[in-house]
Amino acid sequence: MLIKIAWRNVWRNKTRSLIIILAVALGLWGGIFSDAFMNGMVEQQVYSTIHTETGDIQLNKTGFLLNHDMQMRIQNADSVIRTIQQNPEVTAVAPVTQMTAMISAASGSAGILMNGIDPEAQAKVSDISKLLVQGSYFKDKGADQLVISQKLADKLHVKLHSRIVLTLQTFSGDITYGAFRVTGIYRTTDNDYDMQMVFVRNTDLKSLISFPGSDVSLLTVMLKNDQDADSVALQLSQKFPEIQVQSWVQLSPILQLATGKTNVIIFIFVGIILIALAFGIINTMLMAVLDRTREIGMLLSVGMKPSRVFGMILLETVFLSVTGAFIGVAISISSIAWFGKTGINLSMIAEGFNALGYSSIVYPKLGAGFYIILSLMVIVIALAAGWIPARRALRLRPAEAIRGE
Amino acid sequence: MAVIEVKKLTKTYHETVVPVHALNGIDLVFDKGEFTAIVGPSGCGKTTLLNMMGGLDEPTSGDVLVESEDISKMRPSQLVDFRLHNIGFIFQSYNLIPVLTVKENVEFIMELQHRGREQMNERVDYLLEAMGITDKKNVRPKYLSGGQQQRVAVARALASQPKFILADEPTANLDSKSTDALLDLMASLNQKEEVTFIFSTHDQRVMDKARRIITLEDGKVIHDSKYALKDE
Numbered sequence: 001m002l003i004k005i006a007w008r009n010v011w012r013n014k015t016r017s018l019i020i021i022l023a024v025a026l027g028l029w030g031g032i033f034s035d036a037f038m039n040g041m042v043e044q045q046v047y048s049t050i051h052t053e054t055g056d057i058q059l060n061k062t063g064f065l066l067n068h069d070m071q072m073r074i075q076n077a078d079s080v081i082r083t084i085q086q087n088p089e090v091t092a093v094a095p096v097t098q099m100t101a102m103i104s105a106a107s108g109s110a111g112i113l114m115n116g117i118d119p120e121a122q123a124k125v126s127d128i129s130k131l132l133v134q135g136s137y138f139k140d141k142g143a144d145q146l147v148i149s150q151k152l153a154d155k156l157h158v159k160l161h162s163r164i165v166l167t168l169q170t171f172s173g174d175i176t177y178g179a180f181r182v183t184g185i186y187r188t189t190d191n192d193y194d195m196q197m198v199f200v201r202n203t204d205l206k207s208l209i210s211f212p213g214s215d216v217s218l219l220t221v222m223l224k225n226d227q228d229a230d231s232v233a234l235q236l237s238q239k240f241p242e243i244q245v246q247s248w249v250q251l252s253p254i255l256q257l258a259t260g261k262t263n264v265i266i267f268i269f270v271g272i273i274l275i276a277l278a279f280g281i282i283n284t285m286l287m288a289v290l291d292r293t294r295e296i297g298m299l300l301s302v303g304m305k306p307s308r309v310f311g312m313i314l315l316e317t318v319f320l321s322v323t324g325a326f327i328g329v330a331i332s333i334s335s336i337a338w339f340g341k342t343g344i345n346l347s348m349i350a351e352g353f354n355a356l357g358y359s360s361i362v363y364p365k366l367g368a369g370f371y372i373i374l375s376l377m378v379i380v381i382a383l384a385a386g387w388i389p390a391r392r393a394l395r396l397r398p399a400e401a402i403r404g405e
Numbered sequence: 406m407a408v409i410e411v412k413k414l415t416k417t418y419h420e421t422v423v424p425v426h427a428l429n430g431i432d433l434v435f436d437k438g439e440f441t442a443i444v445g446p447s448g449c450g451k452t453t454l455l456n457m458m459g460g461l462d463e464p465t466s467g468d469v470l471v472e473s474e475d476i477s478k479m480r481p482s483q484l485v486d487f488r489l490h491n492i493g494f495i496f497q498s499y500n501l502i503p504v505l506t507v508k509e510n511v512e513f514i515m516e517l518q519h520r521g522r523e524q525m526n527e528r529v530d531y532l533l534e535a536m537g538i539t540d541k542k543n544v545r546p547k548y549l550s551g552g553q554q555q556r557v558a559v560a561r562a563l564a565s566q567p568k569f570i571l572a573d574e575p576t577a578n579l580d581s582k583s584t585d586a587l588l589d590l591m592a593s594l595n596q597k598e599e600v601t602f603i604f605s606t607h608d609q610r611v612m613d614k615a616r617r618i619i620t621l622e623d624g625k626v627i628h629d630s631k632y633a634l635k636d637e
Contacts, residue, residue, distance in 0.1 A: 001509070001516045008504035298500035301461055303489025303517055303565075305482075399461040402496060 002308060006315035010323070013288070017320060020284045024277050024324025025331065031273040032332035032374070035266040036364035037344070042262045043365055044189075046226070046248075046255055051127045052188050054251045055094075055220035056229040057236065059084075062244040064217060068113065070099050070171060070209070074243060077216040083239060089223045089232050092124035095216035097205050102167040103148075103198060105156040112152070112198045114168065116205030125220040128186050128199065135160045135184035143204055146180035149194035150187040158182055166198075170209045178208045267373065274377055277321075278385040285317050285389035296393050297401025310390045317386025318379060325378040329371060336364045407472075408569050408601050409435040409458055414467035416453050416624075427453040429624040430467070435569065435603060440595050442604045442615035450624040451605035452573055458603070459492050459571045460484040471568065489517055493562030493600075495572035499554040501546040507533065507557050508542040514565045532560040535597075536590055552583025559591060569601035576608045588614045 010017050050056060059080070061072035074080055081093045097116035102109055119138035123129040128147070129137040138145055146164065148156075158164055159182070166178045180200060188194055206213060223232055229247035237245035249256040289296065299309055343361040416428040427450045435441060443451050456462040457469055460476045469477045476487060488494075501510050508529055515525045533539045536556040538549075546554050555575060562570050572591075576584040592614055595602050604611050612618055620628035 001513060004509075005502065005504060012504060294498070294500060295502065298494075298496065299502075300485070301459070301488065301494050302514055302561075303485055303492075305485050308517075397462075399456045402461070402500070 002312055003315065006312050007319055009288070009292075009312075009316050010319045013291070016284055016287065020280055020320060021324040021327065023280050024321055025328035027273050027277050028270070028325055028328030028374075028378075029331045029335070031270045032329065032366065032370075033335055033364065035269060035370070036332070036336045036340075036366040037362055039262055039266065040340070040363045040365040042255075042258050044363065046259055048127075048189055049252055049255055050226055050248050052131065053126075053190070053193055054248045055125045056223040056226055057221040057233050057245060057247050058218055058251060059221070059236065059240065059243050059245050060218035064244075068098060068100050068217070070097075070169070070211065070217065073212070073215045073217055074219060075212070075215050077214060077219065080240065080243070081219065084219070084221055084236060087232060087235065089225070089228050090221055091224055092121065092222045094118060094121035094125040094220045095202065096122070096218050096220060097202055097211055098217040099168060099209070101198075103152070103156065104165045104167065105158045105162065107157040108155065110152065110155060110195070113196045114166065114205065115197060115199045116202040116211075117199055118202050122199075122220075125222045128188075131186045131188055132184050133187045135182070137184050138201060140183065143201070144178070144180045145183040145201065145204075147184035147186060147199040148182060149197065150185050151191060151194040152198070153182065153185050155195070160185060166200075166208075168209055171211050176208060178204075180204075263370075266370070267377075270374060271377065274381040277324075278381050281317060281321055281382065281385040282388050284320065285313065285386060286392060288316070289313065289389045289393045293396060293401050294403075296396055297398050297403075300396065300398040301402055306394050310394050313390035313393050314383060314386040317389070318382045321378055321382035321385070325375070329374070332366075333371075336366060339364050406437050407434050407470075408437050408439075409433075409603075410468075410470040410473075411454075411458065412468045412470070414454070414457055414469065415465045416450075416457060416462070417465045426624050428457070428464070428467075431621075431624070431626055433619065433626065433629070435601060437568075437601055438595065438599045439601045439603070439617055440592060440615055441602065441617040441619060442606050442612050443619045443621060444606060444612060445621035447607075449621040451621055453624075454621065455571045455573050455603070455605050459494060460488055489514070489565065491568045493565060493567035493570035495555070495558050495562050495570060495575045497574040497577045499546070499551070499558045499578075501554055501557055501561070503546055506543050506545055507538060507549070510546065510557055511560045511564050514561055518565055528564055528566075529560075532563055535594060536560045550583070551578050552580070552587060555579060555583070555587055556590065559587065559594070563594060563598065563600065566598075567600065569603060572602060572604045572606075574606055574608075575604060576606065576611055581610070584608065584610050 059074060061074065064072040077095050081095065084090055084093050095118060099114050101112055101114040103112045133150055137147065153159065156164065162182045164180055164182060166180060168176055168178065170176050205211070223229060226248070230249055233245045233247040296309060300306065340363050343363045345361050411431055411433040414428050414431040415426070418425040418427055431454065443454060445451055453462070457464050460479065464477050468475050471491060476484065479487060502513065505513060511529045511532060512525050515528065533542055536559060538553055538556050541549060541553060546557065549557065576587065579587065588610060591602060594600065604615065606612065617631045619626055
């Protein structure tokens, strides 16, 4: 009976209840959708970083990443690759010869990171081959092919099939030059990456700089599951104590920080919205108690325990809040599902996003666990918000309340 | 047999600078099955006396004994339980629960008493029939006339099978036809159920039906007479 009365009481003043239900629904929708947007953005960045830049795990000589000294190399790479491939979690391993270089065209030059790759193996650890906007990804058999980003091509004023010159240091420390032809142009969502990374065939690069044939600068490893990177990295580092093994988490600590803190930020954000809504709920319920002073006086007079009156007001608050939350969550799930498929195109501010390494199309996303915690938060906030009006009802003296005082 | 004994009851309100003596040492005894009207001018202490007898307010001094049990000494939580099982209330403005139907309003008290479903259904059917509102059992109070609402309030007050019923100006908002009908029903139930009715009223028609009239003035009993029923 108490539940029945509480539920029907919610609908006594439909306008007042609907206003607060709508406020809760829209407030939560705004909060949840913003969180899904932020979460989607971070997850996309993690995916993009792993699948275009770092891979799940990288192996190199300690200190190599600081100055790209080509003497700091992994020797007998084939044997290392074979051992890595024996790990059941590993799906692909790609060798890379990497060094700093100068790229020059008729109208300018730029400092870059030259990557000598095995196109087939690299395609399994990096999405660059899928991010081509012009040309092809080492499709032709011809030598001296080069893939650069759209950003760098624009800076150097080069086009597909343009000839460019690379200035590099040989393995023995001399300076050498190589002429390459632009055969592919890619574009990622990270401006910094695009301005730095240039790809050529490993064989072409090695022969140009006389790099030992069986050695590489680094190895990129992809796993079945990105989340296993730390544990597999640990296993590999035990097998290769002389090689530095780093997971994407270690290679990109800012990303790891963003991933780890996103959930905390999301719940703080939603928590603030819920607290703000709680004041609206308190106001509505206080008005409801004030309107029903006489009725509450009657309930206390005829023998309803004050604790049950208290519980009734709390229940009403929970019903009011949960109804609003249910609607808000339903709208959120629908809109997140919709925009999760179509994406939100922020191309108008894409430059700013790309500068930060984010994609200009964001796909909002939230896990099921979020909604479970959110439901608990709504109930806790509703109980807290109902406490004040319920206490007000509890303090009513039946003889006075029955007269509406 | 005394159902209620009021002994040297006083109540002083200190809401203003000057204390207001609402009740000044009242002594009264109410027997089982009485049909009593407490009358007097506004502010004479009728409602205060009813509140004291109903355990809704604490006396400044004196005692209220219900079947020899002193309710003025009870803790608030004990009083709530006592009221639920021993006292029925009828209010001037009906005070039904607007979100419940007529049937649910009457059942409500019995639910608080944790009565069984079958027992509740039986009692509700009996009372609604006695009050002549069986056809309204699934209707909410706002669709009823004032007289019908007050009949529901009487049914609710009787539902808990109380030792006595306190009715504070129950006919004040009713027209004469509804008042007569309601009083007849209450008088009949008073006889059938042997439940004690104590009214506070200004209404001459209630006084005409009452078998005892107590007149209060300035918080004191100035007149107390018992009358026999015409057919007695």
